[in-house]
Amino acid sequence: AQSVAQPEDQVNVAEGNPLTVKCTYSVSGNPYLFWYVQYPNRGLQFLLKYITGDNLVKGSYGFEAEFNKSQTSFHLKKPSALVSDSALYFCAVRDVFTSGTYKYIFGTGTRLKVLA
């Protein structure tokens, strides 16, 4: 079965420093990978996705993620963190069934805290 792992419950980074939020996945076919962000008392918001093509994907708010097939990773990165980036980040993979239907599997989330 497909799965997603976010090994860190929380990541702390100083404002202005680069940040990385880790995600690894397990899929049986070509992965569809997503990153979402959740601010307090809000729904999840889409940041970026990888379906095919360039391994480096750029998304909203200056975030990017690199798809690494050999390491089965899809880490989220940003060159310079802002205090306003503090939020809960979710990695997700699309699990596709032989019937053609699919559903998403979300990681457990990583809380990012950017310190001023």
Add this chain to the structure above:
Amino acid sequence: DARVTQTPRDKVTEMGQEVTMRCQPILGHNTVFWYRQTMMQGLELLAYFRNRAPLDDSGMPKDRFSAEMPDATLATLKIQPSEPRDSAVYFCASEGGKDNEQFFGPGTRLTVL
């Protein structure tokens, strides 16, 4: 801009009462998901629909939960009877195509006393 709406935003009820949560997906989106979020379990998929037909409700307790799409503009999630362990934030999300991302609503915070 287009967004997913959910009502009510907050619901406090007593154990045994019926709870109905509603979701209006983005116009034109043909796939709708219901999720539940708790501190202990994280984000769980309860059910989802495509073109109003239920495709997967394996994540939903069948004895008390039911999900429907009476029309393309409305999805409902009903709990009857509610229990304290159902306390959570329930999210609806819609998607416009298989290569597209999900758009989440603001959630319904349910508290069952």
